[in-house]
Amino acid sequence: MTAFQAFRIHNDANGYRGGIETLQADALSPGEVLVKVAYSSVNYKDALAGTGKGKILRQYPLNGGIDAAGVVVASTSTAFKEGDQVLCTGSGLSETRDGGYGEYIRLPSSWTIPLPQGLSLRESMILGTAGFTAALALVRMEDNRQSPALGPLAVSGASGGVGMLAIDIFTRAGYQVHAISGKSAHFDFLRSLGATECIDRHQLQFSGKPMDSARFGGALDNVGGAMIAGLLPLIVPYGNVAICGNAGGIELDSTVMPFIIRGVSLLGVASAGTARDLRDQVWQHLASDWKPRHLDRIATQEVSLEQLPQVFDRMLGGESFGRTIVRVGNI
Template sequence: MHLYSAFRIHNDDQGHHAGIERLPKPGPAEGEVLIRVRYSSVNYKDALAGTGRGKILRTFPLVGGIDAAGEVEVSRHPNYKAGDSVIATGWGLSFDHDGAYAEYLCVPGDWLVPMPTGLDARAAMILGTAGFTAALAVQRMQVNGQRPELGPILVTGASGGVGSMAVVILARLGYEVVALSGKPDLHDWLKGLGASRVIGREALAGATRPLEKAEWGGAIDNVGGEILAQITRTTVPGGNIAAIGLAGGHELHTTVMPFILRGVSLLGCNSVDVPNPLRTELWQHLADDWRPANLDALLSETVALDGLPEVFERVLAGQTHGRILVRL
């Protein structure tokens, strides 16, 4: 029996615990594909799942990891053959299906995207769910009429994975980007990624009336809570706010006035179950016209499976930035 290494998460009589285990290599059923995983990544959601501090997993035990890139080893799906390079993000990974923190991953072929020309497994996972989510936010905003001439785009939580990716993509597309970050030591890094200026959270304080001075052409918000409420009050007529994260809280205390009187749109972004045609289109953008000029500038560190627990703690403590690659 061929065994492989995987980072597996349990919640049983011993409570929540996780670590590396040896598992038997699976065989794909009809419609499935067995992937030899080369790289994965660490997202905020992975840290919540791996530590048990977020109710992410629907079933236990489960292998963690919502991102994977590698090669097809065995295919029982008509669209893929052995040797094909593929990407898997979202869907049921590390939710109700084993995830990508493993040397092998067996998934429905319909969850996969062929590796676009211009990317390899490492580059795809520097982008990962963070890059894909940022691309989804930009796509939704542009479909809804967002244009550079509407004014600067505010990106909150800008030093995180999605935030830093959003800064790069928006700057590449010609938008003026204002990055909001509570980490002064990363301001120069954010400017290097394309932010025209960097502000602290105190810059949004005091926006309490239903409508305040319109300042932002739009926003990509990774924080939620009071910061998102403040953005709704200060976005220009016709501007779009893409809501992605809730690290600052899941409640939203605002009024309908920005949406009615200024025509502001609040666009929710869920990257988990994006239909495959749009999923493929966004990955093509990330490989081509939206691709960051220097992907490695977004990469803060690379770890192996045994380094995950320590990284998870730092992610949840706000002590990381950019993207963290997992090498299998």
């Protein structure tokens, strides 16, 4: 393998910085599967890592990018052979090992997912960690007896990548979705993805009561803080609230009443460390019965490695919309 390009992040005596570098194969983190990367994606976590505005990396230097999809070029694992199309999300990428912002990546075979039939490499990265998180939330909810009969699912932070994909995925799975967003200019777009109702976060007033009239069969909360506290009293008996974000704060000011009177369940969704068997289950759903119908519309931007710093700044400034995918190599 010849030298290749990567967006590499350092934190040393010269300060915190990230940029394009030329690397050799021996610089990559170890793993049984060597992959030529075709696509990655940009998540909020990537923007924090790439700029140093969040403590994401646990060692330095590393290539950024928590998602990767490409083609196997070499493998010492009997599970994979040259030419196989594969993907990986989370699993320590851009935290403890090199991530997807490089033309090549080495992966442990235990974290490498064969690209499911029904998805292209590009589609898998439009989904990426965001789509995986939304689908994982629904798996967890349905494992706890969530069903469309309980009523609509609320999705907070609906204008973000996870929120948009959740609308599309939940609708595909047979649910009505009520989208909650502070960006009312995007409501028509959210309806086009399948939302049956759009609720302006700025006009959403919670009563503050421990219990209120049930309004939602369940919810996926991307916001945290006051949002999750306000949603819990509005969930029907034995509905589920899955939480996967904290853009609105890490505090939870609530009471036990929704839990002990209505049997509401609060489910944590941590996609990065998901067990392999559950990963396979989620990706099979995403490639088949839960595959979003509007992936090309949700992918609003495709960029190169060189354009990443500008993308990070826009995302951290609240100016991004939809999913940004990164074209890493020509495959």
